[in-house]
Amino acid sequence: MTTRGVIVMAFALACLAPVTARAQAATTPAAEPAAQPAAEPSRLWLVLGGASTTLRGDCQEDCPAHGSGAYLHTGSVLGIVGYRLGEHMDVGVEVSWVPAELTTGDTARSTFILGAAEYKPWADRGFFLKAAVGMAFVRNFQYDANGTLPPATSKGLGLSYSGGWTFRKHERVGFQLFGAQHVVALGDFQLGQTTINDVLGNYWSLGAAIVIR
Numbered sequence: 001m002t003t004r005g006v007i008v009m010a011f012a013l014a015c016l017a018p019v020t021a022r023a024q025a026a027t028t029p030a031a032e033p034a035a036q037p038a039a040e041p042s043r044l045w046l047v048l049g050g051a052s053t054t055l056r057g058d059c060q061e062d063c064p065a066h067g068s069g070a071y072l073h074t075g076s077v078l079g080i081v082g083y084r085l086g087e088h089m090d091v092g093v094e095v096s097w098v099p100a101e102l103t104t105g106d107t108a109r110s111t112f113i114l115g116a117a118e119y120k121p122w123a124d125r126g127f128f129l130k131a132a133v134g135m136a137f138v139r140n141f142q143y144d145a146n147g148t149l150p151p152a153t154s155k156g157l158g159l160s161y162s163g164g165w166t167f168r169k170h171e172r173v174g175f176q177l178f179g180a181q182h183v184v185a186l187g188d189f190q191l192g193q194t195t196i197n198d199v200l201g202n203y204w205s206l207g208a209a210i211v212i213r
Contacts, residue, residue, distance in 0.1 A: 042084070042172070042213055043083055043084045044083075044084070044212065044213060045080065045081070045082040045083055045084050045090040045091075045092050045118075045211075045213060046080065046081055046082075046211070046212040046213075047078065047079065047080035047176065047209050047210070047211050047212075048078075048079050048209060048210050048212075049077070049078050049079075049176065049178075049207050049208055049209020049210060050075060050076065050077050050078065050207055050208070050209075051075070051076050051077075051078060051178075051180070051205035051206060051207025051208075052073070052075060052076075052205065052206050052207065053073070053074055053075065053076040053098055053100075053203055053204065053205040053207075054071055054072065054073050054074075054203070054204045054205075055071075055072050055074070055098065055100055055108075055110070055201060055202065055203045055204075056069045056070070056071050056072065056201075056202050057069025057141060057142055057143025057144070057199065057200070057201055057202075058143065058199075058200045058201075058202060059143060059196050059197060059198055059199045059200065069142055069143045069144060070103055070142070072100045072101070072102065072103075072108075072142075074098060074099060074100040074101070075099075076096060076097060076098040076099075076203075076205060076207070077096065077097050078094065078095075078096045078207065078209060079094070079095050079096075080092045080093065080094045080095075080116060081093055082116070084213065087120070087123040088119060088120050088121070088123065089117065089118070089119055089120070090117070090118040091115075091116065091117050091118075092115075092116055093113070093114070093115060093116065094112070094113075094114045094115075094116040094132050094134075094160070095111070095112065095113055095114075096111070096112045096114075096160075096182065097109070097110070097111050097112075098110040098111075098112075098182075098203055102140065102142045102151065103142065104142065104151070106140045106142075106151060107140060108138065108139065108140045108141050108142060108151065109138070109139045109140065110136060110137070110138045110139075110141065110184065110201065110203070111136065111137045111138075112132075112134065112135075112136045112158045112160065112182055112184070113134050113135050113136075113137075113158070114132035114133055114134035114135075114158055114159075114160055115132060115133060115134050116130055116131070116132035116160070117130065117131055117132070118130040120166075120169075125169075126165045126166040126167060126169045127163075127164075127165055128163065128164060128165070128166060129161075129162070129163045130160075130161070130162045130163070130178075130180075131160070131161050131162075132158075132159070132160040132161075133157070133158070133159055133160075134158050135155060135156075135157070135158055136155065136156055136157070136158030136182070136184035136201075137154075137155045138152065138153065138154055138155070138156075138184060138186065138201060139153045140152075140153060141153070141154070141186070141201055143186075143196070143199050143201070149196075152186060152189055152199065154186045154187070154189075155186075156184050156185045156186045156187055157184070157185045158182065158183070158184050158185075159182070159183045159184075159185075160180060160181065160182045160183070161180070161181060162178050162179060162180030162181070162205075163178065163179060164176055164177050164178030164179060165177055165178075166211055172212065172213060173210065173211070173212055174210070174211040174212075174213070175208070175209075175210060175211065176208065176209045176210075176211050177207075177208050178205075178206075178207055178208070178209065179204075179205065179206050179207075180204075180205045180207070181202065181203065181204050181205070182202075182203040182205070183200060183201065183202055183203070184200065184201040184203075185198070185199075185200055186199040186200065186201065187199065
């Protein structure tokens with residue numbers, strides 16, 4: 001091949017190289033966009049509800065003389081703000097308020113502020129158990145049956161345990177039915193020459209709540 005032929009062939013190859021590159025680029029499928037990371041699930045645990053509540057005062061030694069408190073029936077409200085630890089456990093702060101009309105015509109008010117933990121044994125079912133402990137504040141609490149002893153205003157250790165079922169458990173907004181008992185230990189009360197030992201308030205509730213996660 002002559003020198004002129006070599007030059008012509010080199011020039012032709014140089015012209016064809018960009019065309020070939022463009023053709024390959026056109027036939028190569030576009031790369032798929034990178035997959036977006038899954039959204040982080042909400043850690044919020046919010047419960048808002050109400051209940052039908054029955055409450056009664058009781059004590060250890062002098063209640064037989066004065067009689068345990070009368071059963072009082074009323075409504076109550078409940079709220080929890082907390083944090084989801086995982087599929088099986090939630091923790092938070094529970095506040096519940098129970099107003100009740102006494103046999104004397106006065107109004108008793110009880111407020112529970114408790115640290116709460118809710119446990120769900122099965123991740124795919126709505127059953128749950130909840131326990132809570134903290135402080136309870138009572139005003140005009142009646143703890144004798146006939147109303148002869150003056151109502152007590154005090155504070156004490158508050159406890160609660162409950163269980164129930166959550167519907168739409170894996171949805172953002174769910175619905176919950178529950179049964180619960182709250183107890184407040186008010187200690188001893190001195191009335192003249194009489195000491196009433198270990199005064200307790202018991203609250204039994206059946207209710208429903210909205211659950212937001």
